[in-house]
Amino acid sequence: MTKQWIDITQPLNQRIAEWPGDTPFAYEVAVSKEQSGSVNIGKLTMSTHIGTHTDAPFHYDDGGLKILDLPVDLYIGKACLVDVTGVSCVTRADLEAFDFDGAERLLVKTGSHPTPTKFPENFTVIGEDVGPLLKERGVRLIGVDTPSVDSETSKDLLGHHSLYRNDVIIIENLVLHSLEVGNYELIALPLALEDADGSPVRAVVRRLQS
Template sequence: MQNLWDISPPVAPGSPVFPGDTPYQQQWTASISPACPVNVSALTLSPHVGAHADAPLHYDPQGQAIGAVDLSPYLGPCRVIHCIGRGPLVLWEHLAHAVQDLPPHLPPRVLVRTYQHMPVDRWDGDLAAYAPDTVERLAALGVTLIGIDTASIDPADSKTLDSHQTIRRLNLRVLENLVLDDVPEGDYELIALPLKLMTADASPVRAVLRSL
């Protein structure tokens, strides 16, 4: 029985980003040679490349940078729920089968799988997103972090970012670009800590799930 799932996509040149965002680039600033004992590189990338945690600063001009947020939402029990190919928005009816009728309804963290195979090598402008009402209902059940296997909890062409504004109002945290292809529906321990980037609007994470 597998007890650890790496749910982070590979990050390398060519990793997909939102159109107009900064792609991953790497340059070598030092190379092992008779005059140098080490390899050293310089990275240029958007903090939204690969699996990442959005900071409140990403969708609120007065919000916290990612290095200032509490880490507790990114570590602990979570539930993976499958709603593969259900449409452009994750509706409550897509999740209801995985929510118990009696308390406790859910762990504090919910990750949603929408892809049969997450496109780790290309941009998907038709990505699935959370409906704001679904976020509201999850929060009402005590959920403090939501995650998804797409690049955003809002539709790619949204200008109002209604689900981001819902998590802002309800003080939820979010993980995006997760790879849940091989993860059975069920409960796990989530470990997905953001870097302590004190002025950044997001942070890459190495997201993993561990069996309980």
């Protein structure tokens, strides 16, 4: 029997919290069926970094890769979920105890952003020493349940740059609270936005046999 897919995406709606100062999400029916005579046509206004999304390196590096430069297979395949709830900054030491060898994608459950409609005052970040560990373990993508791998006030973005130096791409704002520790199959495809610094993703997982 095929295991059920679980949606781990924040739904995009008018209530979702944006990064402070960023473009909020808005949807409207720009042309109604009554007006067109045949169809409703919607219009979106949003940041590329609202809700569940992936960062292209161009987001934090002017010379970095853009969304369409990234290989699509990054976003499809085996992922290992670890739980570090209660940690304010995830370090190499926090992750070394977990066995995620063989998984090219690491999902980090922190529990520090439980309400998508409210931007958190504080949330767990990823330490600068995590990037090298992930490269050693063969991890190419990290997914977190927080708005960023760095704090809201950070300007040097040590977590982002450390991950990029070690060839690790980032997904942020995943919904992980209902998932147990273990191995999953992940699909989290971005839109084919050629020159973009980021993209929303529709992220789903299903549990793999241990």
